[in-house]
Amino acid sequence: MKLNPVLEAARDYPFAKLMEIKRQREAAGRRVLDFSMGDPREPTPAFLRDAMKAAVPEISSYPSVKGGAKLRGAIAGYVQRRFGVPLDPETHVLPLNGTKEGIFTTHLALIDPASSKKTVVCFEPAYPVYAQGAAYAGATHHAIRLTREQRFRPDPAALDPALLDRTALMWINYPHNPTGAEADAALFAQLRALARKHDFVLASDECYADLCFGTPSPSVLVPADAPRFENVLAFHSCSKRSSMTGYRSGFVAGDPRLIAALTRFRPAVGVATPDFVQAAAAAAWSDDAHVTGVVATYRRRRELLLDLFRRKGWQHDGGAATFYIWWRVPPGFRDSVELAEKLLELDLLLTPGSWLGSGGEQHVRFALVATEADTRLAIERLEKFPS
Ligand SMILES: Cc1ncc(COP(=O)(O)O)c(C=O)c1O
Incomplete structure (x- = not known):
């Protein structure tokens, strides 16, 4: 075959x-x-390892895709402390088995390969999983080159409106792998406005949000002009912030309509986060020290x-x-x-x-x-x- x-x-x-x-x-x-x-x-900090060990149950059952209230509450608490953005833990947040998994499966959940609006825009050089997710979802990958002269940031004004009309998903990633470049709130606001105007999902991979050596990086969720997070998703990870790569834990937050769509999709894949990993993740998001x-x-x-x-x-x-x-x-x-x-x-x-x-x-x-x-x-x- x-x-x-x-x-x-x-x-x-x-x-x-x-x-x-x-x-x-x-x-x-x-x-x-x-x-x-x-x-x-x-x-991995000892208190996080201990949190996981203490949560390993005698009888193991399937975890829920939505995740427990403790984890969702801890995530909302982190986003509030770090970015000053209030989230509803019920409707704005979903745990992931690492941002990589979330990035990949989001393509499958949100893109209709039979539609003419199935382009995935990425800015390169980039983490390769955006292109892979697009390929497996039957989407059209469109890479736009970032340059040193523009400090590895896209120029929203230079994006072709016809391309944006065909776009289903646009990935941005600041702080940026591989360059370490950072974005600012103004860039996020411009891209959010384009996502609403051309009706595509702006997906912001923020897994390095806390590894900053100058000023703290902003989030696409900061709702200066988008209080309802319309067409916006932010992806975060325990991997780098808490040295937990092996735990496979992160979250996606944003537009409640998209969070609901991902919640409907994910049971088919079996990517609910195990309860004992959730316990460690809840401890990680609850602590900044x-x-x-x-x-x-x-x-x-x-x-x-x-x-x-x-x-x-x-x-x-x-x-x-x-x-x-x-x-x-x-x-x-x-x-x-x-x-x-x-x-x-x-x-x-x-x-x-x-x-x-x-x-x-x-x-x-x-x-x-x-x-x-x-x-x-x-x-x-x-x-x-x-x-
Ligand atoms: C830009 C970017 N996104 C996502 C990931 C994956 O992170 P996670 O461990 O949360 O799956 C990485 C890992 O290196 C990365 O560099």
Whole structure:
């Protein structure tokens, strides 16, 4: 039987390729320092682990898609404290098994592949799951290139109205993977106005919202002119904020009509969040103190690396958020792939920007996810690079 052609096209999921290279080098006895994927190796705070353990029941039952009142209340509390936005935990909020899952399944839930309004607009370079979700949903993926000159932000005035009329879903992601760029409330307001005018869903992936080193980043939910969140969804994650990648937990919040649609769709997929994970997530969203420590850890590593960049005259072209450094390919290297290959010779694994879509050809992404000791070791190797 012929399988789904999207599967064939997805064979080269960039990170699978990276992992294979790493595996081969490690099989040859080398210790590869991995700065490629956004998977923090920080301990999950003990109170979050304890919250989960305490919630493991003797008798296990299916969790509900809507999630428990405690988790939804904790999420609403977080959004109120962090962004000053009041949410109704009943109608504005839904737990996710990580933002990745939420991003992917949202395409399937909201897009009608038989309609002419089935374009998914993404701004690249980008997290690859927007394009994958669009492909599996039978949607039309339309990538628009972000530039350094525009600080990796889209220009709302330059978006083609005919394209926006065909658009079902537009993904934005600030603070931005892979550049660390940030948006401001004015950009969000302009995009929200376009989402209402052209009737598409503006989906804002805000999973790095709390990893900011300058000013706190805004949310698309801040309701200066959109108190009902019409056509707007924001996606948040416990993964980075609370070092909980393995728990698979996040949430989506916004337009109650869309939240209701996702609530109807999700039982078909079986993506309700287990109750014991919900318990840990509720504890995480109820507490901000532990996040200060997480941010301080990344700030320290970032400063160590940027210090090296200053000494070497290398450029980080992104902003002051996320744990990514967007390293401009220095003179003497053809492009991001050549630079990444040369770095592998030092057993340093970084992601070539070109693997993250158009606009990434002249940058390499440095994810500050290794320990401080490994970061220092990498810096030592880079002091003499290129030799
Ligand atoms: C931009 C972006 N969105 C979503 C995710 C997935 O996050 P989660 O662990 O919540 O699924 C990542 C993970 O690296 C990411 O970089």
